[in-house]
Amino acid sequence: MPDYPQSMPLKSKKPRKYGVFHWSLLREFASTGLLVSSILLGIVVLTQLIRLLGESVSGLLAVDGVLAMLGFSALNYLPVLLSISLFLSVLLTLTRSYRDSEMVVWFTSGIGLTRWIRPVMWYALPMVGLIALFSLVLTPWALTMADEYKRRLESRDDVSSATPGTFRESKQADRVFFLEEMDASHKRVANIFVRSKQNGREGTMVAREGYQETAPNGDRFLVLLNGMRYEGLPGQADYRIVEFERYAMRIEPAELRQAVPSQRSYPTAELIRNPTTWNVAELEWRIGLPLSALILTLLAIPLSFVNPRAGRSLNLIVAMVLFMFYNNMISVTNSWVGQGKMNAATGLLGIHAFMFVVMLLMFFHRSGVNPWRRWRR
Structure with missing residues (x-):
């Protein structure tokens, strides 16, 4: 029998598991986050611009200082705005997936609720790093520069600081x-x-x-x-x-006022070198911003569940209540640490550990897992 050449079997590349799932989520997270952050930043910039223009008209701020002070104000609000937009982008994206029954398709394909953690973390970690950069470095710098710039404006004489037409x-x-x-x-x-x-x-x-x-x-x-x-x-x-x-x-020459910096404008290294109670409270606030942003983003996964019988907006109401509770408790604990009513470790870890436990319990609840029953066994 003639020998026919045998064809070698081709090795097929194994497709990356859940690749379409991850990338589709990342794209939607990014687009929703960009939209939410643009809206929030626009609202903040508009309100700050109105305030600064009012100060300029009343003679409290020179006209040429409005844009610079507006930029410093925007840098001051950016860490909080990024935290809110990160939380809302994940929450709104997954809520839409529930409403459009996309979640049912993913669940029947074998993708459980915990599978959503990985794409959410891929999206959240760079944002959390950016929030930490603003919170620990850029925002204190912006506050210092804003105070220094305002002092230079106030050091101008009456004619140089005058606004034509007023x-x-x-x-x-x-x-x-x-x-x-x-x-x-x-x-x-x-x-x-x-x-x-x-x-x-x-x-x-x-x-x-x-x-x-x-x-x-x-x-x-x-x-x-x-x-x-x-x-x-x-x-x-x-x-x-x-x-x-x-x-x-x-x-008459203007008198240059002495700068009285607050804890908010201190560099993070200075807070660490001089650990007074209020400096420690400010340091915990800066560390707590990226930490709370990460916990809230993970908490948005179980919070996005929509129960048609309970109303389509109930989960959003619960999410906003938890968000306000979390942020208010961070402010309260920081105030207690500054007043010496609470030690630094409890102030830093207490509320974040509590919300982390709440997040785990909500994951267990949505996944149909009873941790207490397993612990008894």
């Missing part, structure tokens, strides 16, 4: 002035109104234009050109009207 009171509370226009260098101004009170006499000055001038000894003056000065009270004999071509007003 009335402003001097830092010595002896003048009220109005500038209609100011160039970008803050050197030249136009259409000036100044009302002052000196030696018991009130005076009002108006001028078409003016500029800032520095004397050889370092004193700074606002020189008004082509204006009028009204001194005294109308109707009295000593009321005077003076027309001038040039009038120099001394600009």
